[in-house]
Amino acid sequence: MRAQQAVDLPADAPGQPPGGGDARPRRDRAATRRRLLEAARDLFAEHGYDHVTVRMIAGAAGANVALVNRYFGSKAALFGEVLASESGLHAVFAEGPEGLPRRLAERLARQVAQDRPSPMIRSLDRSLGNPEVLPILRRHLETVLVEPLTALLEGPDARVRATAAATILLGAGSVRRALGLDALRESDPEALTDRLTAMFEAALAPS
Amino acid sequence: MRAQQAVDLPADAPGQPPGGGDARPRRDRAATRRRLLEAARDLFAEHGYDHVTVRMIAGAAGANVALVNRYFGSKAALFGEVLASESGLHAVFAEGPEGLPRRLAERLARQVAQDRPSPMIRSLDRSLGNPEVLPILRRHLETVLVEPLTALLEGPDARVRATAAATILLGAGSVRRALGLDALRESDPEALTDRLTAMFEAALAPS
DNA sequence: AAGGTATGTAGACGCTTGTTTACTTGTCAA
DNA sequence: TTGACAAGTAAACAAGCGTCTACATACCTT
Numbered sequence: 001m002r003a004q005q006a007v008d009l010p011a012d013a014p015g016q017p018p019g020g021g022d023a024r025p026r027r028d029r030a031a032t033r034r035r036l037l038e039a040a041r042d043l044f045a046e047h048g049y050d051h052v053t054v055r056m057i058a059g060a061a062g063a064n065v066a067l068v069n070r071y072f073g074s075k076a077a078l079f080g081e082v083l084a085s086e087s088g089l090h091a092v093f094a095e096g097p098e099g100l101p102r103r104l105a106e107r108l109a110r111q112v113a114q115d116r117p118s119p120m121i122r123s124l125d126r127s128l129g130n131p132e133v134l135p136i137l138r139r140h141l142e143t144v145l146v147e148p149l150t151a152l153l154e155g156p157d158a159r160v161r162a163t164a165a166a167t168i169l170l171g172a173g174s175v176r177r178a179l180g181l182d183a184l185r186e187s188d189p190e191a192l193t194d195r196l197t198a199m200f201e202a203a204l205a206p207s
Numbered sequence: 208m209r210a211q212q213a214v215d216l217p218a219d220a221p222g223q224p225p226g227g228g229d230a231r232p233r234r235d236r237a238a239t240r241r242r243l244l245e246a247a248r249d250l251f252a253e254h255g256y257d258h259v260t261v262r263m264i265a266g267a268a269g270a271n272v273a274l275v276n277r278y279f280g281s282k283a284a285l286f287g288e289v290l291a292s293e294s295g296l297h298a299v300f301a302e303g304p305e306g307l308p309r310r311l312a313e314r315l316a317r318q319v320a321q322d323r324p325s326p327m328i329r330s331l332d333r334s335l336g337n338p339e340v341l342p343i344l345r346r347h348l349e350t351v352l353v354e355p356l357t358a359l360l361e362g363p364d365a366r367v368r369a370t371a372a373a374t375i376l377l378g379a380g381s382v383r384r385a386l387g388l389d390a391l392r393e394s395d396p397e398a399l400t401d402r403l404t405a406m407f408e409a410a411l412a413p414s
Numbered sequence: 415a416a417g418g419t420a421t422g423t424a425g426a427c428g429c430t431t432g433t434t435t436a437c438t439t440g441t442c443a444a
Numbered sequence: 445t446t447g448a449c450a451a452g453t454a455a456a457c458a459a460g461c462g463t464c465t466a467c468a469t470a471c472c473t474t
Contacts, residue, residue, distance in 0.1 A: 027421045027470055048336035050257050054462060064423055069463060128384045129255035129336065141385055157398075163382060163390040164402055170385065171378020175370060177335045178348055178377065183370040191364075191414045195371055198409035205405065207398045234440055234451045261432060271453055276433060 033071045035061040041082045049079055049133050080136045088144030097152050101204055104165065105196035108172055112184050112192065115176075145169070157207055164203035168196070240278045242268040248289045256286055256340050287343045295351030304359050308411055311372065312403035315379055319391050319399065322383075352376070364414050371410035375403070 039060035043052040054075050058065040072078035092103050128134070149162035175181070184192060246267035250259040261282050265272040279285035299310050335344070356369035382388070391399060 029421065032421080047338075051336050051338070053460080055460095064421095065462090066424090066464075067422070070421090075462065128381060129258050131258070134385070138385055138387075146386065146390070157394050159390045160394045160399070160402070163386060164406065166386065167378035167382045168374060168406075169378070170381035171374035171376070174335060174377035174381055175374045178341070178345055179353065179370060179373065180345075183353070183366045187364050187367045187414060192367070195367070195409065195412070195414065198412065199371065199375075199406055202402065202405035202409045205402070207394060207402065236451065239451080260430080262430095271451095272432090273434075273454090274452070277451090282432065 029071075032061070032063050032067060036063055036068060036071060037078070037081060037085065040078050041085065044079060044082055049130050076132050076136065079133055080140075083136060083140040086140075086144070089148070090144070093148045093152055100152065101200035102193070102197045104169070104200045105193050108169065108196055109189055109193040112172070112176075112181050113189050115181055141166075153204065155206060161204045161206070165200055168199055168203060236278075239268070239270050239274060243270055243275060243278060244285070244288060244292065247285050248292065251286060251289055256337050283339050283343065286340055287347075290343060290347040293347075293351070296355070297351070300355045300359055307359065308407035309400070309404045311376070311407045312400050315376065315403055316396055316400040319379070319383075319388050320396050322388055348373075360411065362413060368411045368413070372407055375406055375410060 036057060040052070040057045043056055043060060046052075054068045055065050057078070058068055068075065068078060072081060089104075089107075092100070092107055095103065128137070145166055146159070146162050149165060150158045153161055155161075175184075187195070243264060247259070247264045250263055250267060253259075261275045262272050264285075265275055275282065275285060279288060296311075296314075299307070299314055302310065335341070352373055353366070353369050356372060357365045360368055362368075382391075394402070
């Protein structure tokens with residue numbers, strides 16, 4: 001077993017001489033791997049799969065380019081691992097179907113207010129075009145969004161309703177990217193939450 | 208080797224003399240330009256900006272790669288011209304605000320049923336990631352979707368409501384791409400239209 | 415202290431991209 | 445018929461990509 005480093009590194013400069021009396025090993029596979037994963041998570045969320053290069057990831061992590069492939073096999077595999085590390089909407093679903101539309105709306109409205117959509121959504125709406133990552137993305141989306149939501153709804157058309165709700169969630173990502181969120185902030189957060197709640201209710205309602 | 212040029216041009220506009228066996232000019236700037244534009248429109252809609260190469264466009268149009276830049280200046284400019292050639296939702300908006308949610312829903316449901324979203328939507332949800340085309344895309348979306356819709360709605364929060372509706376439209380594109388539309392076809396077209404109508408009504412309702 | 419090995423590095427490989435250049439060839443007016 | 449000019453072509457350019465290989469170095473065990 002390897003001693004776990006409890007230190008959460010900030011983005012440190014690679015060639016930096018030891019600043020203080022830090023005796024931490026300068027070579028740490030686990031830490032480097034983690035830095036790469038976190039850098040990839042942030043960059044994919046910001047720019048999408050296609051427009052993030054492995055050199056960008058390595059640079060942000062203060063690591064060598066070759067380590068991306070050494071530790072993750074390939075850029076696509078790294079993307080898959082990033083997705084797998086996302087918790088998704090688990091917390092929202094855990095509370096059951098009661099009040100679900102409002103909880104979804106609140107979550108989305110909060111993200112709008114902060115201009116901080118979930119990494120999953122951000123990665124997604126900027127990575128849709130790539131046929132290489134599409135299966136990874138699809139599987140992830142099914143697992144963390146559609147299937148839990150479908151299970152929560154019950155009934156024959158549960159999947160249709162879940163997909164309709166997914167349309168709003170994914171659409172918000174596209175809107176954020178393509179139009180910006182300024183328009184949505186014209187109304188106050190409460191009014192926006194109410195509107196989104198109504199939209200989710202319409203999407204999730206039994207037919 | 209020469210003259211392997213694929214000349215599968217259908218009988219097109221330039222006035223063809225009826226009588227003589229005289230062949231139509233094998234060099235036709237306007238026709239070539241149009242073929243390039245149409246090929247680009249279809250390919251961008253199918254694969255998104257990033258994953259369409261100028262060589263794919265030229266190949267599909269039966270033209271030389273260099274002509275893309277000769278006739279349009281650049282790939283990005285060609286993309287802009289493709290967007291500009293789209294009519295968008297003009298017809299839906301022309302009929303006024305009455306019954307607008309249902310008309311939008313019907314249009315969307317029809318596209319779902321046929322698996323043929325509008326070229327604008329298809330291009331859009333697959334081209335979001337590229338910072339080079341984002342301004343072009345944003346401007347187009349504002350012009351053909353948000354602004355007409357906002358004008359139709361009137362009122363202080365018109366823009367918020369228009370953006371909420373855009374969320375559904377754009378989200379449908381993402382869903383189609385990421386999840387496929389099979390789930391949405393579990394319910395019959397009428398039920399789907401009803402559900403979408405309710406969603407658009409919720410999005411467009413005054414606060 | 416020494417050496418084996420895991421960790422990190424530098425650089426190049428092969429390929430693809432958008433774009434440009436130099437050239438050939440068809441068309442049409444004179 | 446002829447020659448100028450437009451239309452189309454082939455090839456190369458520079459840059460960027462993901463990936464891989466050979467090498468250097470820090471660390472841990474002995």
